[in-house]
Every structure is written in C-alpha cells, then in structure tokens.
Amino acid sequence: MHIDKHQDVIAACRFCFMCRHLDPVGNVTFQESDTPRGRALIVDKIRMDNDNLKNPDFIATLYRSALSGANRFHCVSHYDEVGLVLAARKDIVEAGLAPEPVKALAEELSQVTFTVKGKGKTLYYGVNPKLYAGCKVISGGDPGKALETLGFASESQAVFDRFKKAVVAANCTTLIVAEPSVYDFLKDKLDGIEVVHCSEYLLSAGVKTGPARKAYYLESDFLKNYDRNLTAPRQLLAQCGYKLVPFGTNNEESYSVGEGAVVFDRLNPEVCAKLCQRVCDLADNLKTNLLITSSQYVKTTLSKYNSHIRIVSLEEAVAQRKD
Amino acid sequence: MISANNYLYEMVRSELSWVVGEAHVQTGESDKLGHSIDYYWVPEVWHDRGQKLPAPDFVVYPASTKEVSEILKIANTHNIPVIPWGGGSGSQGGALPIFGGIAMDMKRMNKVLNIDPISMTATAETGINTQHLEWAIEKAGYSTMHFPASIACATLGGFIANRGTGVLSTKYGKIEDMVMTMEVVTPTGEIINTLPVPRHASGPDLAQLFLGSEGTLGVVTKATIKIHPIPESRKFHAFLFKTMHEAMVAGSKIMTSRLRPCVIRLYDEPETAKLIKRVLGIDKKGAYLVFGFDGPTKTVDLELEQACAICREKEHEDLGTEMGQAWWDHRYKFFYPPYMFHLPQAFGTLDTVATFANIEKVYWAMKNTVRENFPQATFIGHFSHWYEWGCMLYARFIIESPPKDPREAVALYNKIWDMAIRAAIKEGGVINEHHGVGLKLGRIMKELYGPAFKVLEDIKKVLDPNNIMNPGKMGFRTKGN
Numbered sequence: 001m002h003i004d005k006h007q008d009v010i011a012a013c014r015f016c017f018m019c020r021h022l023d024p025v026g027n028v029t030f031q032e033s034d035t036p037r038g039r040a041l042i043v044d045k046i047r048m049d050n051d052n053l054k055n056p057d058f059i060a061t062l063y064r065s066a067l068s069g070a071n072r073f074h075c076v077s078h079y080d081e082v083g084l085v086l087a088a089r090k091d092i093v094e095a096g097l098a099p100e101p102v103k104a105l106a107e108e109l110s111q112v113t114f115t116v117k118g119k120g121k122t123l124y125y126g127v128n129p130k131l132y133a134g135c136k137v138i139s140g141g142d143p144g145k146a147l148e149t150l151g152f153a154s155e156s157q158a159v160f161d162r163f164k165k166a167v168v169a170a171n172c173t174t175l176i177v178a179e180p181s182v183y184d185f186l187k188d189k190l191d192g193i194e195v196v197h198c199s200e201y202l203l204s205a206g207v208k209t210g211p212a213r214k215a216y217y218l219e220s221d222f223l224k225n226y227d228r229n230l231t232a233p234r235q236l237l238a239q240c241g242y243k244l245v246p247f248g249t250n251n252e253e254s255y256s257v258g259e260g261a262v263v264f265d266r267l268n269p270e271v272c273a274k275l276c277q278r279v280c281d282l283a284d285n286l287k288t289n290l291l292i293t294s295s296q297y298v299k300t301t302l303s304k305y306n307s308h309i310r311i312v313s314l315e316e317a318v319a320q321r322k323d
Numbered sequence: 324m325i326s327a328n329n330y331l332y333e334m335v336r337s338e339l340s341w342v343v344g345e346a347h348v349q350t351g352e353s354d355k356l357g358h359s360i361d362y363y364w365v366p367e368v369w370h371d372r373g374q375k376l377p378a379p380d381f382v383v384y385p386a387s388t389k390e391v392s393e394i395l396k397i398a399n400t401h402n403i404p405v406i407p408w409g410g411g412s413g414s415q416g417g418a419l420p421i422f423g424g425i426a427m428d429m430k431r432m433n434k435v436l437n438i439d440p441i442s443m444t445a446t447a448e449t450g451i452n453t454q455h456l457e458w459a460i461e462k463a464g465y466s467t468m469h470f471p472a473s474i475a476c477a478t479l480g481g482f483i484a485n486r487g488t489g490v491l492s493t494k495y496g497k498i499e500d501m502v503m504t505m506e507v508v509t510p511t512g513e514i515i516n517t518l519p520v521p522r523h524a525s526g527p528d529l530a531q532l533f534l535g536s537e538g539t540l541g542v543v544t545k546a547t548i549k550i551h552p553i554p555e556s557r558k559f560h561a562f563l564f565k566t567m568h569e570a571m572v573a574g575s576k577i578m579t580s581r582l583r584p585c586v587i588r589l590y591d592e593p594e595t596a597k598l599i600k601r602v603l604g605i606d607k608k609g610a611y612l613v614f615g616f617d618g619p620t621k622t623v624d625l626e627l628e629q630a631c632a633i634c635r636e637k638e639h640e641d642l643g644t645e646m647g648q649a650w651w652d653h654r655y656k657f658f659y660p661p662y663m664f665h666l667p668q669a670f671g672t673l674d675t676v677a678t679f680a681n682i683e684k685v686y687w688a689m690k691n692t693v694r695e696n697f698p699q700a701t702f703i704g705h706f707s708h709w710y711e712w713g714c715m716l717y718a719r720f721i722i723e724s725p726p727k728d729p730r731e732a733v734a735l736y737n738k739i740w741d742m743a744i745r746a747a748i749k750e751g752g753v754i755n756e757h758h759g760v761g762l763k764l765g766r767i768m769k770e771l772y773g774p775a776f777k778v779l780e781d782i783k784k785v786l787d788p789n790n791i792m793n794p795g796k797m798g799f800r801t802k803g804n
Contacts, residue, residue, distance in 0.1 A: 031349065
C-alpha cells in the first residue's frame with residue numbers, strides 16, 4: 001500500500017499534538033479526527049488492518065482534509081502528514097473505494113483538453129492574459145493537480161501528459177503560472193521549460209507603482225508552505241505601492257480556505273463555508289479591508305461565501321496599479 | 324457503555340442532538356478513535372499493539388454554557404458518564420472514556436469574550452486553544468504569559484482542569500494563580516460563578532476547588548485570567564555546573580534571595596548529556612542551569628547580574644547569554660518528534676514537587692528506586708517551575724525496549740510509577756505539580772492525602788450524586804461503586 005512508504009510519519013504524528021492548532025479544518029469542525037494526529041491514527045488503523053480502508057467514516061475524514069502545508073511547515077521536524085493523507089487517498093482509489101462524489105469530480109476533471117493561442121516564446125497559464133502582452137496563452141482546465149490530490153494518480157498523469165503535449169507543441173521556453181497549486185504541480189515537471197510563478201515574472205518585468213494603499217495579503221498555502229516561502233508576491237505588491245499589513249492573529253495558520261486540496265470547495269462545501277467564515281471573522285473590517293490573494297481559488301471561494309468581502313487576485317491587484 | 328442497548332442509545336443520541344444539533348453529536352469511528360487516546364503512554368501502547376481501546380459512545384460538541392448544562396442533565400437522567408475533553412493532550416489519562424459515555428469536547432466554545440485593559444484581564448470560553456488565546460491577546464498588545472509546552476494543543480479549560488503551568492511560571496504563576504474568576508456548570512447542571520476576584524476573605528476560595536478538579540466536579544465553561552504587558556526585554560543566561568547539587572544550590576539561592584526570574588531550569592547530568600546535547604548542541608559534561616528575567620530593561624539587567632553573581636560563587640562554566648537564549652528559542656522543540664520520547668520506548672514523567680530542603684532527597688529516592696529495581700530503565704530529570712520555597716522535579720524514566728506483550732508492558736510501567744512515586748512521597752514529595760492525577764495516579768491519592776482525602780470524596784458525593792463526571796479519575800469512585 002502507498003501508506004506503507006510513510007511509516008515515519010505515522011509513527012511521529014499518531015500521538016503528536018504539536019501542530020493541531022494550525023489545522024484549518026480542525027479549527028472549524030473542532031473534531032479530533034480533523035487534525036494530523038487524528039488522521040495519522042486512522043491511517044495507522046488501516047496499516048494494522050487493511051480492512052479498515054473500507055470504513056466509510058475513515059474515508060470521509062481523509063477526504064475532509066484541506067491538505068494544508070502549515071502543519072508540516074511549522075513542525076520542527078517537517079513530518080509530511082499531507083503526503084501521508086495523499087498516499088491513503090491513492091490507496092482508497094486503487095481499492096475502488098472512492099466515494100461517489102469524489103469519483104464524479106475525478107471524471108469531470110479528467111475531461112479536459114488544452115489549447116494554445118497567441119504568439120511568443122513565453123506561455124501563460126492563468127485567467128488574466130491581458131497582463132502578459134506578447135505571450136501565448138494555454139487554457140483548458142486543471143493540468144492534473146486536482147486529480148492528484150484526490151488520489152487519482154494515473155488519471156492525473158494522463159491529463160498532465162495532454163497538457164505537456166500542448167506545452168511542447170507551443171515551442172516555448174518559459175511557462176508563467178498564476179495559480180499556486182498548478183505552479184506547485186508543474187514547477188519540476190517540464191524538462192527544458194522554465195516554470196515561473198506569475199509574481200516572479202511580473203516582478204522581473206517591472207510594474208508601475210501607485211499611491212500607497214493599505215491591503216492584507218492572504219498567504220498562499222502552496223507558495224508559503226510548499227514552495228520555499230516564495231517572497232515574490234509580497235515584493236511585487238510592495239513594488240506596486242501596497243502597504244501590506246498582517247492578516248488575522250498570527251502568521252502561522254493558513255487562511256487559504258482549502259487551497260491545498262485544490263477542489264476542496266467542490267467536495268466539502270459545508271466545511272469550506274466554515275473556513276470562509278473564520279477568515280471573515282478575523283478581518284478587522286470586512287467591508288473596507290482590501291484582501292489580496294495569489295490564488296484564484298481563494299478569491300472565488302471567499303467571494304462566493306461572502307458577497308461583502310473585498311478581495312482581488314494578485315494579478316488584479318497589479319492590473320489595478322497599472323491602470 | 325450503552326452502545327449495546329440500541330433503544331437507550333438512540334434515545335440519548337436524539338436528546339443530545341436536540342440540544343447541540345445533530346451535526347455536533349459524533350458517533351463515527353474517526354472521532355471516537357481520536358477521543359480514545361490522549362498523551363498517556365498506556366493508550367498509546369494499547370493502540371500500537373492493536374488492542375481494543377475504550378471509546379466514548381458519543382462525542383458531543385456544545386457551543387454554550389446552557390448546552391453544557393442541558394447535556395449534564397441528560398447524562399444524570401440516564402446515569403451516563405460525561406468526560407470533558409479539551410485538547411486531549413493530558414499525560415495522565417484524565418480525559419479517557421474508560422466507561423464509555425459522553426465525551427464532551429469543549430472546543431466549539433472558543434471565543435475571547437472580553438479584554439479589559441484597565442484591570443488587565445481577559446475573559447474567554449474554556450474550549451479555546453491556548454495558542455489561539457495567546458495570539459488574540461497579543462494582537463491586543465498584551466500577553467497571557469502562559470507558555471506551556473502544550474500551548475499548541477491544550478485548551479484553557481484543560482489547563483484549569485489540571486492546574487497546568489507554563490514556562491514562565493516562576494514569575495507569572497501557574498494557571499491557578501492566573502485565574503480571576505470562572506463560570507462552572509456543576510454535575511447536576513446548575514450554572515454558577517466563583518467570586519469576581521481571587522483575593523478576598525469571603526470564606527474558602529471556591530475557585531480553587533474547581534481548579535484541578537479534572538472534570539470530576541463540573542465543567543468550567545468560562546474563565547477570566549490575568550494578562551500582562553509585553554515586557555520591554557527578556558534576557559537569559561546559562562551556566563554549566565560540575566554537579567546537579569552545585570547547580571541546585573545556586574538555583575535555590577537565586578529564589579531564596581527573592582530575585583524574581585521568570586524561569587529557571589536545571590538539568591541533571593544525564594539529561595544534560597542526552598537532551599541538551601541533542602536539542603541545543605551543547606556537548607559538555609555537567610548540569611546545565613538556565614534562567615531568565617523579563618520586564619523593564621534596567622531591572623532585567625540588574626537582576627540578571629545578581630543571579631549570575633550567585634552562580635559564579637560556585638565552580639562553574641559560564642555559557643553566556645547565547646546558550647541561554649538558545650534554550651528559550653528551542654523550548655518547544657523538546658516536545659516534537661523525534662526529540663520527544665516515543666514508542667517503541669516506554670516513558671513516564673514522574674512529576675513531583677517539594678521544598679528546597681527535600682527536593683534533592685526526592686530526586687535521589689526516585690532515581691535509586693528506578694535504578695535498583697528496573698535496570699532496563701534510564702532515569703533523567705530536570706527541575707522546572709521554581710518558587711520561593713522549592714521547585715518541581717520533572718523526572719523521567721525511559722525504557723528503550725519494553726515487553727512486546729501490551730499487558731506485560733503496562734504492568735511494568737505501572738510498577739515503576741508505583742515504586743518511584745511512593746519513594747518520592749516518603750521524602751516529602753507531592754504528586755504532582757502540573758500534569759494532574761487522572762487515571763494514572765488516582766490510586767495513590769489516598770496515600771498522598773491521608774484522612775484528608777475523605778473531605779474531597781465527600782465534596783464529590785455531594786456535587787455529583789450520580790457520579791457521572793469523569794468517573795474513575797483522581798482516585799474518586801469508579802462507575803458503579
């Protein structure tokens with residue numbers, strides 16, 4: 001089983017409470033099972049007796065994880081509990097035990113085709129192509145990251161292969177990616193093509209600064225906790241004239257409402273609503289604060305749950321300054 | 324366990340759902356598993372060896388004091404055990420549902436209700452995670468100054484229930500020194516408040532009765548605690564002494580001279596060689612002593628110099644401020660895997676507190692008991708939480724390869740506890756300082772208290788006539804007797 005490759009994580013996390021305050025789902029459901037300790041205990045039960053993989057309550061719990069990297073990032077030993085849950089999901093899928101909503105979502109995510117338009121040696125993947133004059137644009141859907149997080153490894157690979165084929169055919173040397181989850185997925189996967197996050201590209205391109213403006217930057221779970229704590233988004237926003245103030249009560253929790261699980265809102269809308277509510281509750285003034293996020297998922301999800309929230313994506317924040 | 328009785332089970336589940344909502348009554352195996360294991364070594368090894376764990380019948384998440392009250396009334400009606408659960412990180416088995424029943428998880432009650440900058444107090448619901456509480460207080464410009472190793476996982480209520488403490492206890496006190504007033508739901512469901520201030524002459528202090536009662540006398544639902552300004556500076560210094568005794572002489576003199584460090588820690592020679600080396604990288608023989616002061620910089624500098632002068636009276640190696648600061652910076656690291664002891668090791672923290680006159684005798688009594696009777700065990704210890712009159716001994720035994728059979732392993736574990744703790748009590752030690760009693764040490768309470776324990780038993784009987792509250796803990800009646 002895939003979980004067997006994570007014995008060290010099971011042994012470390014199953015009795016350890018030291019990161020439970022950082023688990024976004026545990027912080028809104030309050031359930032012991034929605035913490036790294038709780039999930040590691042479940043996986044340990046599965047390891048001891050593989051029949052436990054069939055337990056629908058265990059399966060539901062493992063699919064309720066937001067796969068936040070905050071726990072791992074702030075663990076002094078960086079035990080990869082997210083990797084453990086992903087392994088368990090792969091085992092669930094391979095045993096044919098994925099819940100129907102998960103299967104349906106996986107089927108939908110598998111049905112994507114990719115098209116490339118425009119001219120240039122640089123390729124852009126995102127929803128704000130106007131910022132990238134002279135770049136080709138690739139579109140179509142998630143290139144396999146979402147399927148990977150659901151535990152559908154072979155389907156993820158198949159979608160990625162189609163994406164890669166389209167990228168190679170575009171004959172570009174650089175791929176700019178806006179969505180942090182996709183950046184995380186692609187950054188080491190495309191030989192011979194440099195994959196950069198949009199903030200890195202825009203920072204190097206130079207943007208005009210505007211009058212100083214206060215804003216809150218919601219850290220991306222991927223960029224902060226998975227990808228070397230990428231500093232480019234903050235530098236870019238500072239270059240644009242944004243005075244960033246800390247959001248919430250601390251800089252350790254993830255306020256990215258399930259970004260780590262990519263399609264979290266589709267699978268766990270009730271929990272996602274609670275994650276959004278928590279973010280709204282932590283805002284100093286929801287109606288006047290400007291929130292900026294690197295993730296289109298975070299922007300869409302937070303906007304969906306609270307129409308009063310003033311949130312823009314990183315690219316939109318830059319575009320507003322350019323205007 | 325009432326799970327076997329389907330009619331009663333469904334009746335109780337319905338009643339609980341009417342109070343807290345169906346979504347907040349969990350009966351799935353995921354949550355039951357999470358509530359079956361706390362930080363006590365016995366359930367850990369029980370799980371590890373594939374044994375069936377005692378589980379709650381229901382895990383219930385109240386959102387208000389009124390809901391807590393209603394749940395207790397239901398439990399009384401059906402005579403079902405109620406086990407309050409905070410972070411579940413207690414090491415004494417105090418939150419284990421050994422007779423099934425209702426695990427009352429308090430974490431939904433997590434609001435900071437008020438911060439009073441005039442009196443420097445904060446009021447919060449007791450299900451709040453203590454790190455979240457500290458962050459909220461810090462955002463307002465203050466601090467609880469409550470920095471336990473379990474800050475990330477325990478709740479305010481958990482600390483209150485177990486008389487918990489934090490790293491800075493020497494200056495800012497334990498939780499029982501921090502609490503101003505509390506709202507409590509008694510076992511029969513009455514909602515009461517203790518007096519609004521902790522210093523009074525209006526009879527015995529009711530608050531102190533509930534502090535440390537480990538969920539056996541009721542459920543603490545709200546608490547007002549003291550908060551503090553962020554100190555202008557906090558500085559540390561470390562010394563290495565040839566022997567633990569010499570370090571103890573220096574440490575106790577710092578306290579009896581009435582200097583007011585926020586923290587002192589003294590590690591015996593084996594723990595210095597093992598943990599201080601591993602976590603801080605100090606590879607030296609001797610006993611490591613670290614202390615810190617905080618407050619206005621001028622005061623801190625003066626007190627720090629005085630404390631250093633005391634240490635320099637004995638043969639020492641001055642490790643300087645850097646090696647003191649390193650300890651502070653890594654103070655939680657000791658408790659993360661793989662730095663913390665964990666399975667397959669067997670380990671226990673023989674938490675004992677005594678006066679300066681007795682504390683070394685307690686140390687040697689426990690150490691010799693373990694060494695002479697259990698050659699397979701290693702004994703290490705450090706002295707934390709220092710007061711004007713004595714300090715706490717955080718002694719630990721570690722067995723690298725305990726018996727494979729879980730029953731044999733637990734029998735050995737219990738035997739070490741029994742013998743070591745009884746040796747400590749003989750020398751004037753009290754079990755314990757901040758981990759609580761729970762399931763682990765309940766059997767020793769009568770010996771510890773003598774005839775005085777009947778007073779506590781009588782209080783329990785009056786407050787909890789049906790014995791629903793956390794039965795089998797703290798040495799009180801088990802369910803059914």
